[in-house]
Amino acid sequence: MGESEGSEFPPKKQQQSETADFPAKKLARQLDFTQGVLPNHPQSQLSPMVVTPLSAQCQLQPHPQPQPQVVSILVSPQQQTQQQPAVRVVKPESPKSRPNAELKDGTPKKQKQCNCKHSRCLKLYCECFASGTYCDGCNCVNCYNNVENEAARREAVEATLERNPNAFRPKIASSPHGTRDSREETGEGLVFVKHNKGCHCKKSGCLKKYCECFQANILCSENCKCMDCKNFEGSEERQALFHGDHGNNMAYIQQAANAAITGAIGSSGYASLPVSRKRKGQELFFGKTVKDPSFHRLGHFQQASHIRHAALSSLLPSNPVARAGNTTTLGSSKITYRSLLADIIQSQDLKELCSVLVVLSGEVAKTLSDQRNSTKKRVEDQRDTFPDSSTQERLQSQKEFDADKIVSNRSSANHADEGAPDDCSLDGADMPKGRPMSPGTLALMCDEQDTIFMAAASPNGLMGYGCNSSSQLPCGQGMTEAHAEQERIVLTKFRDCLNRLITFGEIKETKCSSLARTELGNEKGPPSKGIANTRTGTGSQQGPFSNGVVKVPPAAKPPQMVTSIVATSSSDLQKFPSLPQNGDNKLKS
DNA sequence: GAGTTTGAAACT
DNA sequence: CAGTTTCAAACTC
Numbered sequence: 169m170g171e172s173e174g175s176e177f178p179p180k181k182q183q184q185s186e187t188a189d190f191p192a193k194k195l196a197r198q199l200d201f202t203q204g205v206l207p208n209h210p211q212s213q214l215s216p217m218v219v220t221p222l223s224a225q226c227q228l229q230p231h232p233q234p235q236p237q238v239v240s241i242l243v244s245p246q247q248q249t250q251q252q253p254a255v256r257v258v259k260p261e262s263p264k265s266r267p268n269a270e271l272k273d274g275t276p277k278k279q280k281q282c283n284c285k286h287s288r289c290l291k292l293y294c295e296c297f298a299s300g301t302y303c304d305g306c307n308c309v310n311c312y313n314n315v316e317n318e319a320a321r322r323e324a325v326e327a328t329l330e331r332n333p334n335a336f337r338p339k340i341a342s343s344p345h346g347t348r349d350s351r352e353e354t355g356e357g358l359v360f361v362k363h364n365k366g367c368h369c370k371k372s373g374c375l376k377k378y379c380e381c382f383q384a385n386i387l388c389s390e391n392c393k394c395m396d397c398k399n400f401e402g403s404e405e406r407q408a409l410f411h412g413d414h415g416n417n418m419a420y421i422q423q424a425a426n427a428a429i430t431g432a433i434g435s436s437g438y439a440s441l442p443v444s445r446k447r448k449g450q451e452l453f454f455g456k457t458v459k460d461p462s463f464h465r466l467g468h469f470q471q472a473s474h475i476r477h478a479a480l481s482s483l484l485p486s487n488p489v490a491r492a493g494n495t496t497t498l499g500s501s502k503i504t505y506r507s508l509l510a511d512i513i514q515s516q517d518l519k520e521l522c523s524v525l526v527v528l529s530g531e532v533a534k535t536l537s538d539q540r541n542s543t544k545k546r547v548e549d550q551r552d553t554f555p556d557s558s559t560q561e562r563l564q565s566q567k568e569f570d571a572d573k574i575v576s577n578r579s580s581a582n583h584a585d586e587g588a589p590d591d592c593s594l595d596g597a598d599m600p601k602g603r604p605m606s607p608g609t610l611a612l613m614c615d616e617q618d619t620i621f622m623a624a625a626s627p628n629g630l631m632g633y634g635c636n637s638s639s640q641l642p643c644g645q646g647m648t649e650a651h652a653e654q655e656r657i658v659l660t661k662f663r664d665c666l667n668r669l670i671t672f673g674e675i676k677e678t679k680c681s682s683l684a685r686t687e688l689g690n691e692k693g694p695p696s697k698g699i700a701n702t703r704t705g706t707g708s709q710q711g712p713f714s715n716g717v718v719k720v721p722p723a724a725k726p727p728q729m730v731t732s733i734v735a736t737s738s739s740d741l742q743k744f745p746s747l748p749q750n751g752d753n754k755l756k757s
Numbered sequence: 758g759a760g761t762t763t764g765a766a767a768c769t
Numbered sequence: 770c771a772g773t774t775t776c777a778a779a780c781t782c
Contacts, residue, residue, distance in 0.1 A: 282777080282778090283777065283778080284776080284777065285776085285777080286775075286776065286777090287766095287775090287776065287777080291766070291767075291775095291776080292765075292766055292767085293765080293766065293767085293775080293776045293777055293778090294776095294777080295777085295778080298766095328766095331766090331767080332766090335766095365765095367764080367765090368764065368765075369763080369764065370763085370764080371762080371763065371764085372762090372763065372764080372779095376762095376763080376779070376780075377778080377779055377780085378762080378763045378764055378765090378778080378780085379763090379764080380764085380765075383779095
């Protein structure tokens, strides 16, 4: 029925609804990108920074709302020209919907390929379409979800949005404010996420991937209308799935799921809870305690593996959830991901970091221009002494050489432990004349609307540097070098910061890993393959915010994060193998 | 790999 | 809004 072959697709009814307003504006309106947080927020007007994935990830959050998963906006080349962003709403919890996501072992995962036959990949049945991406290398038949059929695709998007304005929104969201309040009341440092619509499972017990909640590695919530749900906190069935260190073994999980669904697990040895034990409202948020605290950690393990975006957002200090301190408190019933670094990164720290980087940048600029000035002065002095042209030439060469040396010396001083990324200096090659800023710098600044950063920048001369120095330095190469150097210094420090964060996270991870093993009483289980991801080698295999997600006592927390970061010496750096040296990866990683 | 099961999406 | 159908992924054999 429905769309039979040969019938007009999409249906006429849907086609008629096209308006001039659509789809870009409509999309922009309907996709708040942050789970309903932004629409009323002044910054919700789809600024370029918001739709830029990198920016979205490192964007400083001036607003206090809990930050949901990062929503990547995929702008196809064609759509870029048409200013109609396709929206790739990432289900951050679902590996399959994260193109190029990595498996736990770090192996790059191929983008999910759909196998649609009858939907032309223009309905939400199609995962590619649902995720806002073109089909690429899929096994689909009669696919319209491609550039060649952009018009049809757009209409389909419109039709889909007409049916459901939230169709392309992330299905998994951070809980609304009330939940955050709950968190605050319980003193928990947990991020609460749940399925927006909830699942409607009947037979799977919400313990199979048929269940969107389970697939998302989140617990069923009050939004769900599932039957015989076993995907709730404290569920022995669910716990059995992930018990021990089988967290990565899907076969084992599925076996356990089957056992759970058929009743083999859950009625033996444990008091079976009522069917609707999943949270309804806040009942369980406050009252019910978790029988087994270790299960709580398990929840973190599991969820962490899929919710990297959430991890990132929880890292943001402005997220009060991430800020909450006591990692040893395990009273809440809502299991959600919480970053290992949540205790380490404080809002204040990030502000300080920004300020320090700005100051640092300003200092570099100042030092650089001072040195250039002295060089210039020396040259001029010598010119007065040796007015002949050949000497002038030599002096000019000397001047240029000195300038280069300044840059390279400073560079080497700050890259003693690395191959200095030359690409930094390329950034300014095609800078505009006004206030040149390389992509790297822009990335560092992340959000140009961030008042903290910008406010801090001005008094320290960073913002003025470009103008001032332009009068001091010859335009072009010298200025490019100056900016490149300035950027390099700042990025280096920032990298140091990230390195240290990684290290702290790993310390916690390691501690928690052993702690979890102990508390889980999993003598029967084989050693974990996935829980304790010890970073080996360069450490750049995993991003700084990768899935080390284990709760541990905050023993590793440095007293003053930023201060210690900035004070990091190059010798310290050598302890921490680097982040990617490639300029592009420096911040994106 | 084919067939079955499942639940979301689409439709009535 | 509830019931039914369609669809494609998940799952089983």
